[in-house]
Amino acid sequence: MNSEKVVFAFFIVLAMTLNFGFFTGGMDNVAYHSEYELFAAIVVNLIATILKFGDRTHLGAVFLATSLVAIIQLLVAAIIWGLSEHVFETVGEEWLPIVVSLSGGAFLANITSVVLLVAETLSVRR
Amino acid sequence: MPRSILYILLRRLRSPLIALVTVYAIFIIGFVLIPGKGSGGGMTFFDAFYFVSYTGTTIGFGELSKGGVGFSPGQRAWTLVAIYATVITWLYGIGSLLTVLQDPAFKRILKHSKFSRKVKELREPFYIICGYGDTGRQLVNALSEENIRSVVIDVDEDKINELEVEDLLLPSLGLAADASRSEVLLDAGIKREWCKGVIALATNESTNLSVAITVQLLNPKARFIARADSVEMQNNILSFGANEVINPFETFADSLSLLIHSPSLYTLFEWLSGVPGDTLAEPFFIKKGHWILSGYGRFGQAVYNHLSEIGVQVRVIEPDIEKRDVPSSSVLGYATEAATLKKAGIEQAVGIIAGTNNDPDNLSTLMTATEINPNIFTIARQTQQQNAEIFKAANLDLVLQRGGAVAHKIFALIRTPLLGDFLRIAIRFKEHKANILVSRIIGIAQDETPKLWEFVIDKETTPALYNKVSIQSVVIADLLRSPRDRSRTLNALPLFLNRGKGNVMLPEDDRQLEVGDRILMCGSEDADCLMQWTTKNMNVLSYLMTGKTESSSHVAKWFNKTFGKSA
Numbered sequence: 001m002n003s004e005k006v007v008f009a010f011f012i013v014l015a016m017t018l019n020f021g022f023f024t025g026g027m028d029n030v031a032y033h034s035e036y037e038l039f040a041a042i043v044v045n046l047i048a049t050i051l052k053f054g055d056r057t058h059l060g061a062v063f064l065a066t067s068l069v070a071i072i073q074l075l076v077a078a079i080i081w082g083l084s085e086h087v088f089e090t091v092g093e094e095w096l097p098i099v100v101s102l103s104g105g106a107f108l109a110n111i112t113s114v115v116l117l118v119a120e121t122l123s124v125r126r
Numbered sequence: 127m128p129r130s131i132l133y134i135l136l137r138r139l140r141s142p143l144i145a146l147v148t149v150y151a152i153f154i155i156g157f158v159l160i161p162g163k164g165s166g167g168g169m170t171f172f173d174a175f176y177f178v179s180y181t182g183t184t185i186g187f188g189e190l191s192k193g194g195v196g197f198s199p200g201q202r203a204w205t206l207v208a209i210y211a212t213v214i215t216w217l218y219g220i221g222s223l224l225t226v227l228q229d230p231a232f233k234r235i236l237k238h239s240k241f242s243r244k245v246k247e248l249r250e251p252f253y254i255i256c257g258y259g260d261t262g263r264q265l266v267n268a269l270s271e272e273n274i275r276s277v278v279i280d281v282d283e284d285k286i287n288e289l290e291v292e293d294l295l296l297p298s299l300g301l302a303a304d305a306s307r308s309e310v311l312l313d314a315g316i317k318r319e320w321c322k323g324v325i326a327l328a329t330n331e332s333t334n335l336s337v338a339i340t341v342q343l344l345n346p347k348a349r350f351i352a353r354a355d356s357v358e359m360q361n362n363i364l365s366f367g368a369n370e371v372i373n374p375f376e377t378f379a380d381s382l383s384l385l386i387h388s389p390s391l392y393t394l395f396e397w398l399s400g401v402p403g404d405t406l407a408e409p410f411f412i413k414k415g416h417w418i419l420s421g422y423g424r425f426g427q428a429v430y431n432h433l434s435e436i437g438v439q440v441r442v443i444e445p446d447i448e449k450r451d452v453p454s455s456s457v458l459g460y461a462t463e464a465a466t467l468k469k470a471g472i473e474q475a476v477g478i479i480a481g482t483n484n485d486p487d488n489l490s491t492l493m494t495a496t497e498i499n500p501n502i503f504t505i506a507r508q509t510q511q512q513n514a515e516i517f518k519a520a521n522l523d524l525v526l527q528r529g530g531a532v533a534h535k536i537f538a539l540i541r542t543p544l545l546g547d548f549l550r551i552a553i554r555f556k557e558h559k560a561n562i563l564v565s566r567i568i569g570i571a572q573d574e575t576p577k578l579w580e581f582v583i584d585k586e587t588t589p590a591l592y593n594k595v596s597i598q599s600v601v602i603a604d605l606l607r608s609p610r611d612r613s614r615t616l617n618a619l620p621l622f623l624n625r626g627k628g629n630v631m632l633p634e635d636d637r638q639l640e641v642g643d644r645i646l647m648c649g650s651e652d653a654d655c656l657m658q659w660t661t662k663n664m665n666v667l668s669y670l671m672t673g674k675t676e677s678s679s680h681v682a683k684w685f686n687k688t689f690g691k692s693a
Binding site for chain 2: 035036038043046049050051053054056082085086099
């Protein structure tokens with residue numbers, strides 16, 4: 001068992017599950033979307049991205065790319081949330097659909113990462 | 127393989143980055159969860175991120191109060207931990223970044239990638255020079271004077287630093303790396319179209335050999351010139367398709383035997399491989415008689431063999447009794463002592479060659495020799511570049527300098543590739559034929575070293591000549607007319623004509639030219655410019671051949687054709 005692989009797989013899968021937890025629920029009710037969950041998803045995604053820095057294999061490059069996509073989408077979602085609530089002080093929750101759909105996009109990127117991870121694991125056969 | 131600097135930087139900074147993200151996450155979540163003073167709960171994520179950011183970077187705006195009330199004791203306690211943890215993590219991160227940037231290996235990679243980027247940006251012909259010793263330095267200097275770019279590779283980092291501070295007219299690119307590795311040569315642009323040639327001057331002979339192999343396999347079209355210190359290596363490198371291999375000792379010995387055998391040919395060679403603009407050296411006059419040679423190392427042996435071949439009697443002085451293969455007539459002892467020199471017959475000798483590898487010894491030998499026999503011809507071998515001034519002041523008849531001799535030869539070969547072929551044939555000239563050639567060159571060159579140039583009759587470089595030659599006969603005399611006034615001739619002398627496998631020495635005036643001919647010319651700077659005009663401009667060439675100025679526009683041509691030859 002390779003501890004480095006464990007850590008990496010852990011973060012990739014955790015990034016996806018956290019993101020999924022945030023994403024599920026209707027577009028109109030903020031109660032279904034916990035801000036703590038979004039925060040956790042961002043942190044875990046950041047760590048997963050940094051873990052992939054410097055991997056020069058082709059698969060490593062694709063991992064880095066999908067992680068970057070996810071993290072950028074999540075960061076944009078968080079910025080929109082923060083700005084709307086604290087800077088523009090928007091009344092009501094019109095911004096919620098944008099945040100949720102952005103995290104949905106990030107979720108797709110996370111799924112790609114996990115699929116790649118599974119494919120890599122299966123091809124090793126050890 | 128492209129080496130991404132950013133990639134390496136990110137990989138080295140992986141753990142500090144992860145540490146920063148984790149520490150920030152822990153403290154942000156803490157501030158969100160810990161209840162504040164008054165009615166409200168903890169901070170929002172926005173406020174928490176703001177607070178941790180200015181605390182961690184030691185900016186410290188103070189407590190983030192909500193409605194005028196300060197932090198609760200819980201928040202203060204958490205801030206205490208946060209201050210130390212985030213500041214330490216930042217220090218760790220910045221420290222790691224500085225360590226990576228200061229790392230010699232990382233710096234080398236930075237320099238390397240900058241070098242290969244600059245080589246990729248070159249849009250002009252350049253030469254790759256492997257080895258930046260005495261020879262390399264002089265060659266790079268001479269090339270930059272001629273406006274030719276050089277790309278230098280040397281294993282020694284100090285030498286590359288020297289190159290960088292050198293005040294060159296045309297700055298050259300340098301890289302400290304092992305030229306025997308093919309990827310280094312690739313980065314130096316060996317496969318680029320602009321790479322005109324590779325010159326291997328490394329002190330390590332096997333490096334030169336592997337450079338030869340790389341050039342032959344990766345870019346057989348590039349000219350390859352190498353230095354080799356032994357005959358075996360010379361043949362070995364030649365077998366890899368090198369254009370020229372130069373053995374410094376043989377080069378010396380060759381020119382020495384030429385000097386003694388035929389001084390006028392020697393002078394001719396010096397002129398032709400000289401740097402343009404130098405004053406012409408006076409032809410030497412050397413009496414027949416016996417010579418003294420001090421030192422029987424590699425240099426001494428080469429000189430002895432060459433001189434014996436042409437029938438010159440040489441007395442060797444060698445201090446080392448153990449040395450084998452020393453000629454039987456040799457004198458044992460130190461050449462710096464008058465007694466030893468007298469024993470070798472200094473009073474009757476016509477010349478003395480000081481050929482040990484110790485510069486002060488050589489100088490002292492020659493000074494003692496001139497004291498005993500003031501008329502003796504003195505030749506010194508100079509090994510160290512920095513002794514040039516002393517040798518100049520010693521007022522010797524001839525100083526042979528290894529770096530200089532090889533650099534000169536390579537430079538001449540780069541500028542005019544035909545010169546090598548010309549010199550190989552000219553060396554077999556009889557003395558009186560050589561005298562005629564020398565006097566003809568003196569005739570055209572006045573006092574300065576003549577300029578050599580060559581051209582080939584083809585579509586790209588000499589379009590006018592190419593067109594004319596394909597439709598009618600053009601003779602050499604036409605080219606030698608001055609475009610300013612066709613009744614005058616240019617100050618130039620055709621030395622050599624190469625047509626396929628055939629070579630013509632000193633082609634005569636009425637020789638017809640053909641497409642693909644390569645011609646080596648020698649003459650004044652001015653003549654070179656004028657001749658370029660002739661070969662490139664159709665109207666000038668027509669004027670030279672017919673004496674008439676041809677109209678260049680279509681309308682004028684039609685006008686002349688229809689209304690008679692009034693032009």
